[in-house]
Amino acid sequence: MEIFERMGWYGFYAVSTLYLTGSVEDGGLGFSSTDRGVIQGLATFFLYLFPAVFGALADRYGYKTMFLASAVVMAPSYLLLSLPQGFWPFLATYFLVAVGHGMFKPVVISTVAKSTNEENGSVGFGIFYMMVNVGGFIGPIVAGVVRGWDWNLVFYASAGWIVIMSIVCLLVYKEPPRDTEAEGRRSLREVLWGMVEVVGNLRFFILISGLLVMLVMGSKWWSFSLVGTVAAVWLIANLLLDGLFRALKTPHDTRSWYLQPMAIGEGRYLLFLLLMAGFWVSFNQIFMTLPEYIRDYVDTSDLISFFGPMAAGFTGAAQSLGFDTTNWSRAVLENGQVKPEHLINLNAFGIICFQVLISFFMRKTSPLVSIIAGVFVTIASFGLYLVGMSGWIVVSAILVFSVGEMMASPRSKEYAGRIAPPEKVGMYMGYFYWCVALGNLFGGLLSGVSYEHFGPQGINRPDLMWILFAALAGITAVSLVVYNRWVTAR
8 A cells, every 4th residue: 555655645746846847838837946845845744744643543543444534635636736727726735635645654654563573673664665665666657757748647647546545455454453452442532632742741732833833834924034033932932931830839730731831741752853854854855956956957968878779779679569659758858868757766766676685784773873874874975966967976876865765764763663652653653754744844945945046046056055955964963873872871
């Protein structure tokens, strides 16, 4: 099921930058890079924010039910996505797509977490991540081919993959063993309250939620200075209220929730999520920034020269069998260059080929050590873009990036699943996606603004853009080293 869900998501997501910024004459929407970044950041922010809620609901009502509900939302939303042309209609429809995928994500991760243990968890999550990328590989290939004929076919294909996923769920999926004593008897109110307790008490939950709302408002509607001012006022006001509440003589457990000072729940876990957000900011540039960079700067003639004879031989064989190959080049080439989505798809191809092997070699290392090593490898991949703008350099950078991703991403999910109480695995895995949500929000905004500034419409210095991304990844790596040394050791 994960394969088909990923085929649906990445089938569009891998080409979304090209669709949003492409000219209207070519079937795109003609948005600016900044607006593109806002749409990608906001939609994926909510996609990965919702699993915290839907993971808790899945713990209560069952995984299969949530799987099928997600398909009911996703399939028609992809069909509707082909209709809007303006910024607001497209964003609203993309939001519905995000809701559907947000329902799916925590359930599939929880299924893996409940079906593995500490001994086989590394390999288990590695296999799962490989399956993710099988879908992430096939979906963009299909999308890259069909968009040469009609952009609407991209959305039809994504909806079709989701329909197939729902059929597989109905016929094949079997829920993993559940602690029905702990999970099944919990009321909806208890489930949602347990979700709040992971963060802290309701006062702290409202503080965090308010800050997230301000971040969202700042993405398009507010200036960054206004966001900073409002956030500072919000934070100071809550701290002053806390001082007042702590001065009250009555015991905390006898007060109403709004009279209680803030309390942090799983502080170590929340800090880990905050630090991992930095990794996802860097990670998302391969889908958000790189397509535009390849389209505008990269000369792929070296790749075409290398693979040209093989392609000619394949085409000749097809012609001898009676196939019409007149328009076959449209599936791979655009304006005489290799389509960006096909190069980016090497990320998924590398993971398919080597994820299990990487997971096997990293199985004896702790999840955090593996994550830190992966972030450093990611930094190295950004450095390759400073060497040149040829096709082979981009291919090398993507493959190096993939190694870092294979080391970091599945182990981060493993870490979250292992520290979760048995009755709250779905909830904890849902909260894991908060770091992905923040990474997508900041990654999208940063991608749009930086490309507008450093790209061809700005100062035309894309090298500085990659240095910026590498620096942010470096801050994440150092922070995780400190976290591993001083926080987890306690």
